[in-house]
Amino acid sequence: xxxxxxxxxxxxxxxxxxxxxxxxxxxxxxxxxxxxxxxxxxxxxxxxxxxxxxxxxxxxxxxxxxxxxxxxxxxxxxxxxxxxxxxxxxxxxxxxxxxxxxxxxxx
Amino acid sequence: xxxxxxxxxxxxxxxxxxxxxxxxxxxxxxxxxxxxxxxxxxxxxxxxxxxxxxxxxxxxxxxxxxxxxxxxxxxxxxxxxxxxxxxxxxxxxxxxxxxxxxxxxxxxxxxxxxx
Numbered sequence: 001x002x003x004x005x006x007x008x009x010x011x012x013x014x015x016x017x018x019x020x021x022x023x024x025x026x027x028x029x030x031x032x033x034x035x036x037x038x039x040x041x042x043x044x045x046x047x048x049x050x051x052x053x054x055x056x057x058x059x060x061x062x063x064x065x066x067x068x069x070x071x072x073x074x075x076x077x078x079x080x081x082x083x084x085x086x087x088x089x090x091x092x093x094x095x096x097x098x099x100x101x102x103x104x105x106x107x
Numbered sequence: 108x109x110x111x112x113x114x115x116x117x118x119x120x121x122x123x124x125x126x127x128x129x130x131x132x133x134x135x136x137x138x139x140x141x142x143x144x145x146x147x148x149x150x151x152x153x154x155x156x157x158x159x160x161x162x163x164x165x166x167x168x169x170x171x172x173x174x175x176x177x178x179x180x181x182x183x184x185x186x187x188x189x190x191x192x193x194x195x196x197x198x199x200x201x202x203x204x205x206x207x208x209x210x211x212x213x214x215x216x217x218x219x220x221x222x
Contacts, residue, residue: 032207034208035210036152036209038152042160043202043212043214043215044152044202044209045146045212046208046209046210046211046212049208049210050208055208055210071166075160080145087151087152089152089209091207091208091209094157094166095154095166095169096142096154096157097154097169098152098153098154099151100151101151101152101207
């Protein structure tokens with residue numbers, strides 16, 4: 001099983017600042033990496049797939065990068081609606097696995 | 108509008124069974140692979156199972172293998188998860204999600220396993 005490790009567990013950021021979230025895979029997942037956002041009491045929502053492609057309707061302030069084992073989600077100029085938990089997920093191999101999540105909170 | 112709506116959750120005793128459903132609309136359901144993903148209270152996301160668009164292939168997490176069975180009815184635009192021999196640790200919100208990248212999620216249905 002591919003283990004996905006996210007860091008940090010919690011990120012405290014002021015509105016308007018940028019946030020950088022990391023995700024590391026225990027083995028290469030090529031570019032088969034997605035990022036999902038989840039707000040309290042809501043279902044997750046796909047932000048990024050293919051490591052760097054924004055899903056439909058996702059604002060340009062969300063960007064993803066990386067390949068192989070190391071990935072990054074960058075949120076530039078954080079808006080109030082961006083404070084949430086973010087999960088990376090690999091779909092290169094079975095079982096599909098998620099990172100444990102990074103909570104982005106208001107500083 | 109592309110939509111997935113889960114139903115069938117509830118309270119069940121350990122060892123019991125439950126069948127979840129997921130109704131799809133707004134897209135050609137028969138063309139898409141589907142997944143179930145769950146989230147235990149206060150925990151992260153856990154992928155549970157996958158079914159190919161044609162039902163030719165299914166995969167399961169080790170934690171549910173042999174107890175859960177995923178199926179679909181493309182004529183009814185519906186996805187199912189038959190859950191048997193339920194355990195306390197199966198308590199979670201269960202989401203259906205579309206495709207390999209989980210690009211569309213339902214709102215979830217809550218399963219509580221407790222005596």
